[in-house]
Amino acid sequence: MxxxxxxxxxxxxxxxxxxxxxxxxxxxxxxxxxxxxxxxxxxxxxxxxxxxxxxxxxxxxxxxxxxxxxxxxxxxxxxxxxxxxxxLPEPEEEEFYFSDLIGLQAKIRHEDQSEELFGTVHIVHDYGAGVSLEIKRDQGENALIPFTKICVPEIDIKSGWLLICPPNEVEVRPSNTKDQS
The missing domain is CATH 2.40.30.60 (RimM)
Structure with a gap:
């Protein structure tokens, strides 16, 4: 390894x-x-x-x-x-090394509690005004999600995923629909 x-x-x-x-x-x-x-x-x-x-x-x-x-x-x-x-020392609870987030699967949980794969954390950006996660999508453009407790409420590094709640500005299309354009 x-x-x-x-x-x-x-x-x-x-x-x-x-x-x-x-x-x-x-x-x-x-x-x-x-x-x-x-x-x-x-x-x-x-x-x-x-x-x-x-x-x-x-x-x-x-x-x-x-x-x-x-x-x-x-x-x-x-x-x-x-x-x-x-x-590096192990991070405290609710702390993360950016490198540990890269490669995690980003999931969305729907109202019926079903989960859908949104993409994979590709890059963690920190320009000083707040951290954001760049999510690489299989289809469509990559998405930027603010790395806040509201937009990323759950993280399970050991299992390899995080839950995202994209803000309204991020277009979320279910994976089973096709682009109508």
Whole structure:
């Protein structure tokens, strides 16, 4: 089984001329990025970091050599950093790692309590104004569902599904009807 990687930070723009970078953590405590040790980027390269000040860090390659050249770190801008999922603590009740939601089946429960598959969670978006789930549909366009307790009232990660109640702005067509257009 392939190790699941979790996005925990993104390398930003260079800071100064000595190879420091702005680092954008995706974890509650930025200091954790140092504690996890070796991070892997989206190209498979391995890095460790050392916080210098604020959100500015020094990068070290897999040979533990510090990157000390602005031009070298400039080429790393926007690389995502990952760690294996098993290094993270288990989430509390009603908390979820975004990576655990990807791939879950999204179901809709009708008034008669029957359930219908709506699609599969494809991407979790978080642009700062609230999290949304992009649901990949077999037919039709993908749907964006706000990740709120009202729109996603039940989640069962172990069983591989979540229940959605799409807002009125999301068109829901039963799977047994065909597009009349």
């Amino acid at each position: 392939k190790t699941q990687l979790v996005h925990i930070g993104t390398i930003g723009k260079p800071h100064g001329v000595r190879g420091l970078v702005h680092l954008h953590p995706c974890v509650e405590n930025p200091k954790d990025l140092e504690k996890y040790g070796e991070l892997v980027d989206d190209r498979g390269e391995r890095w460790t970091i050392s916080w210098q000040s604020g959100k500015v860090a020094a990068l070290y390659d897999s040979q533990k050599k510090r990157i000390d050249d602005r031009n070298a770190v400039e080429k790393l801008t926007n690389r995502k950093l990952y760690i294996p999922r098993n290094l």
